[in-house]
Amino acid sequence: MVRVAIIGASGYTGQELIRLLLRHPHVDITALTSRKFDGMSVSEVFPVFSGEMDLRFVPPSTGTVCDTSDVVFSALPHKVAMDMVPEILERGKKVVDLSADFRFNAPEVYEEWYCGHTCSKLLKEAVYGLPELYRDQARNARLVANPGCYPTSIILGLAPLLKNKTIDPQSIVADSKSGVSGAGRTVAMEHLFCEVDQGFKAYKIGQHRHTPEIEQELSLLAGEEVVISFTPHLIPVNRGILSTIYSKAIKDISQSELIAAYTEFYEEERFVRIYPPGLFPNISYVKGTNFCDIGIQFDPRTKRIIVISAIDNLVKGASGQAVQNLNILCGFPEGSGIESLPIFP
Amino acid sequence: MVRVAIIGASGYTGQELIRLLLRHPHVDITALTSRKFDGMSVSEVFPVFSGEMDLRFVPPSTGTVCDTSDVVFSALPHKVAMDMVPEILERGKKVVDLSADFRFNAPEVYEEWYCGHTCSKLLKEAVYGLPELYRDQARNARLVANPGCYPTSIILGLAPLLKNKTIDPQSIVADSKSGVSGAGRTVAMEHLFCEVDQGFKAYKIGQHRHTPEIEQELSLLAGEEVVISFTPHLIPVNRGILSTIYSKAIKDISQSELIAAYTEFYEEERFVRIYPPGLFPNISYVKGTNFCDIGIQFDPRTKRIIVISAIDNLVKGASGQAVQNLNILCGFPEGSGIESLPIFP
């Protein structure tokens, strides 16, 4: 059994980590930190865990966390994460960080879109925790930077096309739609039920912070610098991201060749499901699971390829992928604790 | 008072026509047809109208309809509409048709995407009922072809850009999202509550029948043949369409110039609202109304212009626009009966 601590455990990603890890066959949760809920029991904060867990939240402290655990999940916001993570690493613990702080190769990109970086030397060491692309590097890592939710859906959706040089990398338009839990549990008027329900809107058009993270990985796949249009939208559902991704084909390709290329690319992947021709993902088909479902359509009228990818933003887009990274770090079977099937309806 | 009949009145667009016309200051509803609900009273079929109306549905018959009315709304499905409309016109009535049957200038386009056309000579005469573009032609028309819901949102969203030659017309990607009432009241498993709620999906990718209708009007605006990518999606809400429309700018233009151009283009329009910089539409801001709300963003990184347009698919996207066309046909103030404000939340 590996002993695991979660720092910043009082948001939705923290809660989702608890849900998954409580049923993980090789994990003991030993500490949960929260400044806000310090001293309260888990089931007071999250009644869903009534009768399942005795732990109380403690204030964030490197000492407490490191004394009790082997691996630490950080679900802190960006900027706060980089204040705590270096010390935890120094004390010999492994870290899976769910913030943006260690996702970038170039500190100047982080600084342009986020804020100043106080331990940029760790950027070189940190592994971008998308197992489908970086599994081998993650195996021996000390620090895994868990990808953002939108980036996970878009990068997995485009990787085969870019790797195979099927499309013009400069023609990419990614139109993404997310459930509301992507905004976290922070209390804001715009996320009140009445403001969201029966609504649908775009937000941060051309300006969302996940843009450079997506572009970094697409550029590496394409072998050239890629700039994309990325527009996030808010769907009135709790969970799920669906990305509709447009790009121009640069060679003649048939629908079935496309699907065959995806199937081959993800052949060994437990959590990527490629849909047969004419079938397309729905966020309700991945709810509660670590799957990324992908459907592909070639449009001969416009020579555009349209890729649809769907994930649960709290699982494959956050906590589930973090557990997948834990499994890789610790040598557990990669699906441990994240094998459950979609809750539908 | 003008006497109005509605044929095919038992679906959601029929119901919405009844809702609007019952409060229209210059209209009497004189006949409602429905094969399915023949003989039943309106309030049995639509309990929302309890105590408001005595009419009973009658079977569709040109005679009954023409004997009692001056203007006829047809809310029949495509193909069925073109079987009844010609005779109604011959009997001297004016018709606002909500199907696709009279929207196309070229019969061969209709026949490619729909089915054979049995009265294609009427296509020349029919006016495409988008008042913002064809108001003058509609004033003296006998037959108005009420636009589709997706086309209304996309054409109004792009008209200023194409008219002003601001964009490359071949670069358009229209990613649209619709509430479920767009699918009508037809009983199908895929529209059961449990199949839709908490879900989100794309459908008919690259193949939706509104594509040629949109392309016809964009081509006329651009002065060249335009081919677009159009992807509809299903949002788990009752009403509303939001279209996110991408295109490449072909000249240098600032955000404020763009908004000024839209404001000028729609200056006289009662039902188009242009948003100030940084604000964007939400389908919940137009619910129950005839408004088309438009927000515009220029992205200097990609030179793409992103237009967001929002309508209520049952009002501006169908029945409200049909009433607007009635008002134009009859010389009533254009907002008669469709002035109500959004229901929010």
Next chain:
Amino acid sequence: MVRVAIIGASGYTGQELIRLLLRHPHVDITALTSRKFDGMSVSEVFPVFSGEMDLRFVPPSTGTVCDTSDVVFSALPHKVAMDMVPEILERGKKVVDLSADFRFNAPEVYEEWYCGHTCSKLLKEAVYGLPELYRDQARNARLVANPGCYPTSIILGLAPLLKNKTIDPQSIVADSKSGVSGAGRTVAMEHLFCEVDQGFKAYKIGQHRHTPEIEQELSLLAGEEVVISFTPHLIPVNRGILSTIYSKAIKDISQSELIAAYTEFYEEERFVRIYPPGLFPNISYVKGTNFCDIGIQFDPRTKRIIVISAIDNLVKGASGQAVQNLNILCGFPEGSGIESLPIFP
């Protein structure tokens, strides 16, 4: 035209008053107060009113309000209302108050459930603004206390049974369910979209402040002191209250006699709709309207009568009823400005 001011206009009931009054044929809105949004324009705070209104919010001040208006709606919270209303009355204005401050006949009841009362002498004068019961008194009132949302649905649901002495008044159980807008626009974690959607719960069981208001009016109808069980619940919808009300019949009565008694009791009422046998209300059949829909079932197995009543909590349960009271106060036709039909779906 009567000039109307709204104080405390930045919540959902304030917004709903604006929506209704902007289309009221005999009203000009002359002032809107909000401490929070002081100086902002209405359409910045409520984008739904874009292009419809130029007013800016001003801070609450008796002077400003009284100088510009003939009638004042107060949408302030309880306790705050009673600080401003007396002065407005002294300056000769009429007031429709939407808080609980003037709904009680006995100050001690208010003080037990709310807080100390600072102008209890006004309680005698204030008219409880349920037009179906107190229309005559309201005609010449200076101060109308607009009823609570739950009380409106329950009192209208039970009035015929109590007035006709059909039931044991001590046997009443009122199980009510409300949409989330009943909680107002106040920002609280428990009303975040993700906390509410896909959920359903009871709250304030046996302790909700509307209990004594309901009991006051039921006692007057019954001619004896009535104590009830009242349990509110939260439905994941924006609008609507449905109350399921159980009571024991004390005499033999048939289903059709019951419905006839209701129909007779509400014969002259524009906004109460009695359903035929076997049909029952749905909150979606009253959405956006001032209707109270009522269905009745007698259960011979238990000798209980089950009444179902449905209203839109923001219209008949708040702002629509307030406009109805304005119409009565000013001698306008009672339906002015509140005649619109349900938005369905």
Next chain:
Amino acid sequence: MVRVAIIGASGYTGQELIRLLLRHPHVDITALTSRKFDGMSVSEVFPVFSGEMDLRFVPPSTGTVCDTSDVVFSALPHKVAMDMVPEILERGKKVVDLSADFRFNAPEVYEEWYCGHTCSKLLKEAVYGLPELYRDQARNARLVANPGCYPTSIILGLAPLLKNKTIDPQSIVADSKSGVSGAGRTVAMEHLFCEVDQGFKAYKIGQHRHTPEIEQELSLLAGEEVVISFTPHLIPVNRGILSTIYSKAIKDISQSELIAAYTEFYEEERFVRIYPPGLFPNISYVKGTNFCDIGIQFDPRTKRIIVISAIDNLVKGASGQAVQNLNILCGFPEGSGIESLPIFP
């Protein structure tokens, strides 16, 4: 490993059985029957199972089913179930039946509320599959009649009060609210998304078929014949039942004594969670799980006890409880395959 067949596997309870059994450590699913989807693969019918299962649906046939399995789940509708179950038992298989056909002790009650019974001799043998009350009898049963969803929530909610003679059994009012999946996957206009969303209604008032099932078990607990008022309602969510249950206390009892009595009654129960004073269940706290959550409030003003119980109608209210019964029948740990925690949000 026990080999399990599911007959009538194409509805929501069938699908939920598949979801749970695919991850059950001691079960192999060997046959799935469906007349409607005969020959289709599971993942065509339920895309959520893509990549998880190869089985194809076969037509319902006792032979096929019995040849391949040790235990049979029947998810057939009532009446259809009793045509197949007897033969399966004769062939030596054990059966967990999810219909109403074997839930009643008295055939005449079944016949009054449902239809004629063709194998009423099995009623004596069948065990009512509510493990919290009938675990011992189920251990050696051949035929377990899995309880209805509403009955599960109401019987578990009231058992301690009736067993301890705390309440007047004739004073019970059960006001229940269910998500839409309770209606199954049958295609009907009233369950279309647009008819349900933003709505809330009561249905089958005083006439729902679960009434006699509830009364049978409450009568056994009370030791006298109990007649109740039971009103089901439809919540616009996918899953969950919350019952608000009113009854008159017949002795003085404090809130804390009440909660202590419940805690003691359910002390050994893995799947019943009693809430501390002041906290109450929410259907979103049990989503996807086999829990029944219970909160209790004593109202000194009315001497009524209000019990709130919440379950997931597809899990503890159907398929999860069926798996719990399988575990009991087969001697597996009772939580096998149904241990997962709530998906929230």
